[in-house]
Each structure stands twice: as structure tokens, then as C-alpha cells.
Amino acid sequence: MDMKYHPHAIEEKWQRLWESEKLFEVKEDPSKEKFYVLEMFPYPSGRIHMGHVRNYSIGDVVARFLRMNGYNVLHPMGWDAFGMPAENAAIKAGIHPAKWTYDNIDYMRRQLKRLGFSYDWSREFATCDPSYYKWEQLFFLKMYERGLAYRKKAYVNWCEHCQTVLANEQVEQGACWRCENPVIQKEMEQWFLKITDYVDELLDYTYRLEGWPERVLVMQRNWIGKSHGSEIDFPVEGRDDLKITVFTTRADTLFGATFMSLAPEHPLVPELCKGKEQEQRVLAFVEEAKKAKRSDRTEDLLEKEGVFTGSYCINPVTGERMPIFVANFVVMEYGTGAVMAVPAHDQRDFEFAKKYNLPIKVVIRPEDSDLIPSAEELDHAFEDDGVLVNSGQFSGLSSEDARRAITEHLAAQGMARFQVQYRLRDWGISRQRYWGAPIPVVYCDSCGIVPVPEDQLPVVLPLDLELLPNGGSPLPVSESFYRTSCPKCGGPARRETDTMDTFVESSWYFIRFACADENSQPFDPERVRHWLPVDQYIGGIEHAVLHLLYSRFFVKALRDMGYVDFDEPFKRLLTQGMVIKDGAKMSKSKGNVVDPDDMIAAYGADTVRLFCLFASPPEKDLEWSDQGIDGAYRFLGRVWRFVAENIEKLREVKPFSGDISGLQGPLAGLYRKSHQTIKKVTEDIRDRYHFNTAIAAIMELVNLMYQVRDRGDEKDPAFWPVLRHAVETTVILLSPMVPHITEEIWHELGYDSFLLNQPWPSYDEKAVQEDELLIVIQVNGKVRDRMTVSAGTSEEELKKMALEREKIRQYVDGKEIRKIVVVPGKLVNVVVA
Structure with missing residues (x-):
């Protein structure tokens, strides 16, 4: 065994062997519990970036760990291959998007294989292939x-x-x-x-997806945007055939509505201004408003502007004429594209009314005040609920009661109805x-x-068409x-x-992976039933509304069409943080990109993987650090060197498998540490996906291995068996993170089976327990002493020992002991009067 760690030779060797043995290919196996782990598949942009490496390293650890724990693991990979960037790049480079895409796929596939990810490549497909989009x-x-x-x-x-x-x-x-x-x-x-046909189910299931981050679920709920309110009709003056319908959550303010605001896109605008002296001004305003940024219109960033259409509508409870304006802050996507303007009780309407000298009527007062301010006294709108005033028969009602009463009153006349509204379109x-x-x-x-x-x-x-220079599609001009x-x-x-x-392509690809070779139908029902839904999905939070919401809708539609028999695509979701450098997300425009190929060339794939997993918990942003990746490389070198320096001795013995009671001193400590590390790493990966703390625990074990080797008694017959047990523990626990170096060491130790087929180790509960524990002793919550006790000491014995301590007696003698609280393994707190 070479004393020096040579990552490239080792990694390329094992990647060839894994591929030739088809180690990662998987078939349905009813005798094992299935687990489908999937990272969001990439767009073939040309090269993978460090965000990809992090995302896929996380998924690979999960897949390898679960397979070693006896699961039948599906872990596929494919390509989200259609899209505008291919066209834009092809125009720039003067090549066809198909060639650009497939060349990139070939390159990126090589990159992913070079990182040693355990993908079942037999299931690979690209969404631009007719056999997929058919x-x-x-x-x-x-x-x-x-x-x-x-x-x-x-x-x-x-x-x-x-x-x-x-x-x-x-x-x-x-x-x-x-x-x-x-x-x-x-x-x-x-x-x-x-998608709106499924809006209630999409919303309802956000409260059932227990394996999803709450942050993502809140984002989806906000995007769906369910509101309870009323639809109210406002007749257009002089037009029996026209009415303007608004949706409002504040029917209680209806008596204060003094004008109407329409979105520039509202279909009634041309009709309302037709033949009026304002017609040209209105139409010009409409065209200008459409050019404004959508966010500026919806997020209150524009100066509020509008133009009178020349028409009026009638307030259905006051009978008063309300001028109809087109306003730049109203959009068609919210409500009906029409807003009843209540300037005394809506700040946007207040500012608009002040600007255009429109009436302001106070119709709500605060609950804790009998004072009713005049319109002239207002310097801002009062937007809270309160008590109705100046509202006819409804005056004196609370806002909540008035919303129902006013709506019911108008509903009896056919002019209103209770309504649930959604932001989702x-x-x-x-x-x-x-x-x-x-x-x-x-x-x-x-x-x-x-x-x-x-x-x-x-x-x-058709793949024989030339792209148009301006980016436009050639399909409309291609007669063929x-x-x-x-x-x-x-x-x-x-x-x-x-x-x-x-x-659309990415809304169902995860189902196709279950049966990518199926040619006669979209899905093989039996294989889909076996593998789906996805047990663990991994990807960026930037897809919280787009891809994830569309995928959820698509699954529900496919279910209702009889293609699948499940309700949600992904049981659990992990949204990993970004990779940042110099305080900013890596991007070419910021000039802070780290190329994975360069890092692999310098350090090897295992080091790159280890750094991405160790530097931060998956859900947090990862700050790139040159020192950090150097440190990951040095750690792997230490693991390699320990085995290489001791390989002859390690090969001569089997790992220790006896009872810890037969060990003494440093060997007992190392054996205990090995089992504690198994427990820690198992729980960190299985329960939390906290690979960083799992790796830290393995590093502690490696440090102790060196200490015991250098200071222990080599004459003890258990010396090398205990060290071999620690080495094997380290290798197996590290293998999901750094599969190449661990595979090489495993075989150097004399094994001929792949590590991926090795069962995950269990830990000995007895060995995990410490022989001695340091117990803190408090009096009335303040630390007064410490004592070392045997791990099995009972609570009663702990209380007795604490009270006998000289430092404690000076705080308790002559005082009433009210109670003694014992926190097992940690502290005793004596409470005195």
C-alpha cells in the first residue's frame, strides 16, 4: 500500500469497477423496503457548478447510507433539456440547440461520473427526446x-x-x-x-406535508393566496347592460366608497371611455401603464396615477355617483381587476384621492374611541377594523358583523354574494x-x-430548422x-x-424514472406503484413556487386521469442552501465562481465532496473556503496514512468483537469512542441529515486512533484488534461521503466485497455508556462543586454523595432542604430555604 494518497488513480479505478459491475442499477425487490431519493435534475448548461456538487453530494450520502441500511434504493439522474438558454447560446455560438444540448449532456455526465455519484444511469433520459415528450x-x-x-x-x-x-x-x-x-x-x-381546479387541494395539502420545510409551505400558501370576502356589483350609470364587479374583504367600508379604480387591462375600459372627451387620454394612459414593471404596480413602488374614464358607477348602498378611474396600481390578477376606492380606510386610495381631489368619507371609527374624525382632519387612512359610522342602518355594528350584514342585504337584491378569492391564476x-x-x-x-x-x-x-437572429421561433415560418x-x-x-x-417537462419526470424503458405507455403501473412517491427530494428553495407547485398539480391531475394512485409527488423535501464566496452567491457576473473541475484536478472528488458536506448543514448557505478544502484534503490524507503505516499489523488481526469489560485504559476508551461515533453518525444522517457534525465525530475518532496507537500498549493482545475495529468503523462511516478512498482502504484491509454492499454497523449500547461521569452540583441553581461518579450510580446515591461533599455542606448546613433535583448523567441541584 503506497504511503502517499493518490486520489485520481484511486477514484478512476473504482468508478470503472462500479460501472462495469453495474453496482448502482436497481430493480424492484418486494423483499426489501424501497426508498426513492432524488435530486432536482439539472439543466444541461454546459458545466456543473459547485451548487450542483453540493446538491448531488447530499443526495448521494442519503442514497448510499440507506442502501447500506438494507433499503432498495432508487437514485436516478436525467436532464431538463428544453428551454430558452439553449436557443440563446446556440444563436450566440452559431450552432443548433440540439447539438449544444447533447454536447453539454455528454460533458456534464462525465463530470457527474467523475464525482462518483451512485446514479442508476440505465434510467437516464433527456426531456428533449421525442420518446419523453410524446x-x-x-x-x-x-x-x-x-x-x-x-x-x-x-x-x-x-x-x-x-x-x-x-x-x-x-x-x-x-x-x-x-x-x-x-x-x-x-x-x-x-x-x-x-391549476385553479385544484387550488383547494393544493392549499389543504400544505398542512399535511410533514416532511417539507415550513418556509416552503408558507411560500406556497402565500402564492395560492386564499381570501374570504364579498363580490359586489356596481351598476354603470346610464348603461343597463354594464356593471362593474369588485371583490373586497372589507364590505364594511362600502358606505365610504367614493370612486372606482380599474386596472389598465380591464376589458371594460375601452367601452367606458368610448366617445368621451377623455378617450384618447385614457387609451394612451393604458398603453403606458402596461409598460411599467409588474412588481412596481403590485408592491406600491409607483407614484399613484390615474385618469378619469368619463363614466360613473353607482354605489349600491348610498346611490351616489362614483367616478370611474383607470389606475396604475390596480392589476387584473388580483380580484376582478376593479377596486372600490375607500380613501378614508385604504392608504393607496387616500393618496390617490388627495392627489385628484376626490371625496373622502369616514365610515369606521376605532373601537376604543367615540370620536369620529372629519375627512379634513385625516392625515392618513384608518385601515383597522372598528365600529361603523355614517353607514345608515348598519351604523354601530362591528366591522366583522357589518361585513356579513351588508353582503346579505345586497345579496337579497342580487347585487352581492359571499366569495372566496385566490391569488393563484x-x-x-x-x-x-x-x-x-x-x-x-x-x-x-x-x-x-x-x-x-x-x-x-x-x-x-424538427431539428433541421435555422434559428431566427432575433431569437424568434422558426416554427411559425416553417411550412414543412x-x-x-x-x-x-x-x-x-x-x-x-x-x-x-x-x-411542464419537470412536472412529471420523477415518475418516468420508475420505468424509463417503457415504450408502449407513459408509465408501467406496477413499477410506478412500487417506487412512487419520491421519499426524499432535494433541491434549491428557488423552486418553492415554480417547479414544486406545478409538480404537485401535475400529480393530482395524473391521479384523476388514472395514471397514478398517490396524491403528492414528494414525501420529504430538503432545500439546501447556496454556495457563496466572498459574501455573495457564486456567479460569473460577480467573478467569484469556483470550477468543480479545477478542484477535482487539484484535490480529487472525495475531497470536494467532503468539503461540501462538512462546511455547513445542508439547509444553510455554504461559504467557500480555500483553507476549508485544504483541511478536507489533509484529513483524508491522515486517514490514508494511518492505514498505510499500519497495514501489515492490521491485516494480521480481525476487528475486536468482544465485550468492553475485557478492555482497559486507552483501548477501552477507543472501543467506546468507536461505538459512540457509530451512534452519533447514524443519528446525524438518519434523523437530521447533519453530515457536518457526523464528519466532525469521525474526525474525533481518527484523532483518538493516532493517540492510542502512539501511547498504547502494543503488547496487549487486544491492541491491534481494537485499532482495526476503529479503522473499519471509520472507513464504513465515511464511505457515503467519500466512497473512493474508503473503497480502496476496505480492499487493502483484505475484503473483496464492495463497501456499498456492506451492512451499516450497529453500536453496542453497553459500549456507548461512559464508565465515569462528571456531575455538576448546584445549590439553588448556582454551581458549587463537581464530582466524578460511576456511570451506573443511582439517583439516591447521587443525592447522598452530593450532600456529603464538603463544599456543599457549607451552603446547606442549618438550612431546610426543600428538594433535590437530579438530571441523570449531568447534575444534582439542591434547593434550600
Whole structure:
């Protein structure tokens, strides 16, 4: 055994052997308990980054640990391969997105294999492969049959730079989540998936997902945004055929509504200003407002501006005329796109009313005051609940009682109804880009929208098209693609040239991994039933609303279509922190990127893995440290050197397996420490995924191994067996984190089986217990003394021994002892009067 640790030779050797033996491939085995561990699969951007390494190292430890604990573990890997970055990169590089994507997949696969991750590569697929998206197109058709997929004209988020529509969830602070350019509102025909049909179930299950971080569940609840309130109709003056409906949670303030605010996108705006002298001003204002950042409009960042439409509506309880404005702070996504403005009791409305000299009426007073301020005395809106004033027959009621009473009063006249409102909107999946899964419908002048028959799937994305220089899709100008015949009447028809949002692909990929070789149907029901749902899912919290919410919806829709028999995709979720350097997230723009290839070349894969696992708990951000990765390399060198220096002696003996009572001094201490480390590491991985503290415990064991070797009695026949037991314990416990070096040492010790097939060690409860314990003695909660006792000392004996201590007697003699509290193994507290 070489005295020097050579990571590259060792790692490449074992990776070849693992692959040739198909060590990580797994089949269904009813005799074992299954466990499906999955990290969010990567976009093939070209190279993995340190965030990938951390994410996948976490998953690999879990997979290896569980397999050694007897589970049948499914641990697959694939590629989220469609999307705009491929197109943008292809345009820049002058190559086809398909070539760019598959070249990147080849490179990244080599990188992942070089890190030694225990993936079942036989299940690998890329979502841009027709054999994958064929089934996605089938799901779309099934959803269309059930009314879950539909097409409508709507205002959508449009990114001019990316030349495509974005879902609400893909707009971050008014900018495109991909390119960070401003997003505008544009009216277009779009395909939607009716996620709102599942809104109550999606919300309800956020209170049942016990294995999910509460932070993620709160984010989903907030995005779903359930509100209880009332819908109230406001007739438009002079128009029996028009009314404006608002949703409000504050029906108690209705008597104070003095004007109406509409979103610029509200469909009634053109009609309300038509023929009025304000018409051109209104239409110009509408176009300008649509260009504003969405977040500025919704997060109260814009100066509040509006324009009078020239029309009025009627307050249904006061009968007063209310001018109708278009306002830049109202958006269609919330409520109905119309807001009854109550300036005395809403700060936005207050500021708007002051600016445009509109009436302000006080209709709520605080519960603890009989004073009713005049409108002129207000310097800000009173937004709390209170008691109604100036509200006709409802004056004197509490806000809560008034909300119900006013709604019921108007409901009797057909002008209101109780309503539950949601922030969540249906998922717009149309993308005006090329590199995506084609939407399987055609348009016929005679038959309208016609689904592509199932036996004609997949509608294949042509790979012989040239991308347009501005990033626009070539599909709408490619006659070979869009010209087709109608499946219903046989006449000429045009294919849909929009492609699906790439989040559709990632909303069901985890099910396909159960049966990636299935060709006749989307899923093999028996294999899906065996493996799903995913037991442990691992990925970034940035996907809390996007991918995770869509996946939950997709599973529920597939369940109702008979494809799966479970309700939620992921039993447990771990959201790992970011990798940061110099106080910021690693990114090319910040110039603080650490290339995993460089680190592997310098230190080896095991060191890189160990540093990522040791530097921080998984859920916390990891601060990159050059000293830290040096330290990880030195530790592995110490483990290697200990074995190499003593290999001949270690090979001559078997690991000690007797009773600890037969050991003395340092050997007893080392044997006890080995079992304590097994217990610590097992619990840290199994219960908490705290790999950092598990590794720290192993480091302590290694330090003690060196001490015992250097100071122990080599003549003791138990000397080398106890050291061998400690070495084997170290190797097995480290193996999920650093599988290559541990595999090499394991075989140097004389074993011929793979470590992954080795059972995880159990610990001896008797050996874990300390022989002696240091007990703190307190009097009235203050530390007064300490004593060393045998581990098995009873509570009564501890009390007696504490009271006999000379230092304690001076605090208790002559005083009434009220009680003595014993915390086993830690302290005795004497309470005196």
C-alpha cells in the first residue's frame, strides 16, 4: 500500500469497477423496503457548478447510507433539456440547440461520473427526446378532453428580449426570471392549464406535508393566496347592460366608497371611455401603464396615477355617483381587476384621492374611541377594523358583523354574494420559442381547434430548422412544420407553433424514472406503484413556487386521469442552501465562481465532496473556503496514512468483537469512542441529515486512533484488534461521503466485497455508556462543586454523595432542604430555604 494518497488513480479505478459491475442499477425487490431519493435534475448548461456538487453530494450520502441500511434504493439522474438558454447560446455560438444540448449532456455526465455519484444511469433520459415528450403531449390531450387545458385570449407577461410569454411565477420583481429584462403586458391567444381546479387541494395539502420545510409551505400558501370576502356589483350609470364587479374583504367600508379604480387591462375600459372627451387620454394612459414593471404596480413602488374614464358607477348602498378611474396600481390578477376606492380606510386610495381631489368619507371609527374624525382632519387612512359610522342602518355594528350584514342585504337584491378569492391564476404554458415540446393541436378553418390523434404522437420538433437572429421561433415560418391536414375533416390545417413551458417537462419526470424503458405507455403501473412517491427530494428553495407547485398539480391531475394512485409527488423535501464566496452567491457576473473541475484536478472528488458536506448543514448557505478544502484534503490524507503505516499489523488481526469489560485504559476508551461515533453518525444522517457534525465525530475518532496507537500498549493482545475495529468503523462511516478512498482502504484491509454492499454497523449500547461521569452540583441553581461518579450510580446515591461533599455542606448546613433535583448523567441541584 503506497504511503502517499493518490486520489485520481484511486477514484478512476473504482468508478470503472462500479460501472462495469453495474453496482448502482436497481430493480424492484418486494423483499426489501424501497426508498426513492432524488435530486432536482439539472439543466444541461454546459458545466456543473459547485451548487450542483453540493446538491448531488447530499443526495448521494442519503442514497448510499440507506442502501447500506438494507433499503432498495432508487437514485436516478436525467436532464431538463428544453428551454430558452439553449436557443440563446446556440444563436450566440452559431450552432443548433440540439447539438449544444447533447454536447453539454455528454460533458456534464462525465463530470457527474467523475464525482462518483451512485446514479442508476440505465434510467437516464433527456426531456428533449421525442420518446419523453410524446407522453407529455398525451397528457396535454387528456387534460384538453377534461377541460384542464384550454385556449383563450388574455393579457400575458411578455419578455421582449426572450420573445416569449412568461407565467406569473416566472416574473420576478417585474423582470424575466431568465434574462432579468423588464416584462410588459401583452394581449395574446394562449394555452393554459387549469391549476385553479385544484387550488383547494393544493392549499389543504400544505398542512399535511410533514416532511417539507415550513418556509416552503408558507411560500406556497402565500402564492395560492386564499381570501374570504364579498363580490359586489356596481351598476354603470346610464348603461343597463354594464356593471362593474369588485371583490373586497372589507364590505364594511362600502358606505365610504367614493370612486372606482380599474386596472389598465380591464376589458371594460375601452367601452367606458368610448366617445368621451377623455378617450384618447385614457387609451394612451393604458398603453403606458402596461409598460411599467409588474412588481412596481403590485408592491406600491409607483407614484399613484390615474385618469378619469368619463363614466360613473353607482354605489349600491348610498346611490351616489362614483367616478370611474383607470389606475396604475390596480392589476387584473388580483380580484376582478376593479377596486372600490375607500380613501378614508385604504392608504393607496387616500393618496390617490388627495392627489385628484376626490371625496373622502369616514365610515369606521376605532373601537376604543367615540370620536369620529372629519375627512379634513385625516392625515392618513384608518385601515383597522372598528365600529361603523355614517353607514345608515348598519351604523354601530362591528366591522366583522357589518361585513356579513351588508353582503346579505345586497345579496337579497342580487347585487352581492359571499366569495372566496385566490391569488393563484391558471398556468399559461404557451411559449413562442423553438426549443420546446410542440403543443399537439391543429387549427382548421372548418373544424376549429382539433387535437392531434394519439396514434400520431409525438408531434416531433424538427431539428433541421435555422434559428431566427432575433431569437424568434422558426416554427411559425416553417411550412414543412405548420402545414398539415385536419385530422377531423382532412382539409388544410395549421399546426400550433407555440411550444410548452419547460416546467411542464419537470412536472412529471420523477415518475418516468420508475420505468424509463417503457415504450408502449407513459408509465408501467406496477413499477410506478412500487417506487412512487419520491421519499426524499432535494433541491434549491428557488423552486418553492415554480417547479414544486406545478409538480404537485401535475400529480393530482395524473391521479384523476388514472395514471397514478398517490396524491403528492414528494414525501420529504430538503432545500439546501447556496454556495457563496466572498459574501455573495457564486456567479460569473460577480467573478467569484469556483470550477468543480479545477478542484477535482487539484484535490480529487472525495475531497470536494467532503468539503461540501462538512462546511455547513445542508439547509444553510455554504461559504467557500480555500483553507476549508485544504483541511478536507489533509484529513483524508491522515486517514490514508494511518492505514498505510499500519497495514501489515492490521491485516494480521480481525476487528475486536468482544465485550468492553475485557478492555482497559486507552483501548477501552477507543472501543467506546468507536461505538459512540457509530451512534452519533447514524443519528446525524438518519434523523437530521447533519453530515457536518457526523464528519466532525469521525474526525474525533481518527484523532483518538493516532493517540492510542502512539501511547498504547502494543503488547496487549487486544491492541491491534481494537485499532482495526476503529479503522473499519471509520472507513464504513465515511464511505457515503467519500466512497473512493474508503473503497480502496476496505480492499487493502483484505475484503473483496464492495463497501456499498456492506451492512451499516450497529453500536453496542453497553459500549456507548461512559464508565465515569462528571456531575455538576448546584445549590439553588448556582454551581458549587463537581464530582466524578460511576456511570451506573443511582439517583439516591447521587443525592447522598452530593450532600456529603464538603463544599456543599457549607451552603446547606442549618438550612431546610426543600428538594433535590437530579438530571441523570449531568447534575444534582439542591434547593434550600
